[in-house]
Amino acid sequence: MLFHKEFGLILLFIILIHKYRKNVNIENLKKSVDTIINSTKTISEKQQAICDFLENEISYYDWVGFYFKNGDKNELKLAEYTGEETEHTIIPFGKGICGQVAVSNENFVVQDVSEQTNYISCGWKVKSEIVIPIFVNNENIGQIDIDSHTTNPFTKDDEEILEFVCSKIATLY
Numbered sequence: 708m709l710f711h712k713e714f715g716l717i718l719l720f721i722i723l724i725h726k727y728r729k730n731v732n733i734e735n736l737k738k739s740v741d742t743i744i745n746s747t748k749t750i751s752e753k754q755q756a757i758c759d760f761l762e763n764e765i766s767y768y769d770w771v772g773f774y775f776k777n778g779d780k781n782e783l784k785l786a787e788y789t790g791e792e793t794e795h796t797i798i799p800f801g802k803g804i805c806g807q808v809a810v811s812n813e814n815f816v817v818q819d820v821s822e823q824t825n826y827i828s829c830g831w832k833v834k835s836e837i838v839i840p841i842f843v844n845n846e847n848i849g850q851i852d853i854d855s856h857t858t859n860p861f862t863k864d865d866e867e868i869l870e871f872v873c874s875k876i877a878t879l880y
C-alpha cells in the first residue's frame with residue numbers, strides 16, 4: 708500500500724516536471740521569435756531568421772518555409788525557407804497540403820503524408836507536415852509550412868508555437 712502511494716507521488720512529480728519544462732521551453736521559443744520580430748532586420752530577413760531558428764531549435768523540423776498568396780492570383784508563392792531546395796515554388800490554391808490550407812483557412816496537421824491523396828511530395832524523406840495559415844485583417848495571406856522526416860511528431864504544442872509565429876508575422880504586413 709505504502710509502495711503504491713510513493714509510486715503515485717513520484718509519477719505525479721515526474722509529470723509536473725515534464726509539463727513545467729515544456730512550458731518553459733515554449734515560452735523561450737516565443738521570446739526568441741519576439742526578439743527576431745522586434746529587431747531592425749527587413750521583413751525578408753526576419754522571415755529567414757525565423758525559418759533558420761525553428762529548423763535549428765526543433766529537432767523534428769527538417770524543412771521550414773513561408774508561402775504567400777501570389778498577388779491576385781489563386782496560387783501560393785514560396786518566400787523564405789530553410790532546408791533542401793524545392794521545385795514547388797508555385798502551388799495552385801487547392802493543390803497539396805499548402806494549397807488546401809489556402810482555401811480552408813485552417814491548420815492542417817499531417818502526421819503521416821502517405822495517408823494523404825492530395826499531397827505534393829518534396830522528397831521521399833518527408834514523412835509528415837504541418838501548415839498554419841497567416842491572417843491579416845481576417846484574410847489568409849499565406850502560411851508557414853514545416854516538413855518532418857519523422858512520422859507522427861506533432862502535438863498541440865507545435866500548433867501553439869506556429870500560431871504564435873504566424874500572429875507575429877502578420878504584424879509585419
Ligand code: SME
Pocket residue numbers: 770772793795798802803804805806825826827828829836852854
Ligand atoms: N508538401 C507540400 C508542398 C510543399 S513542400 O512541403 C515544400 C504540399 O503538399 O502542399
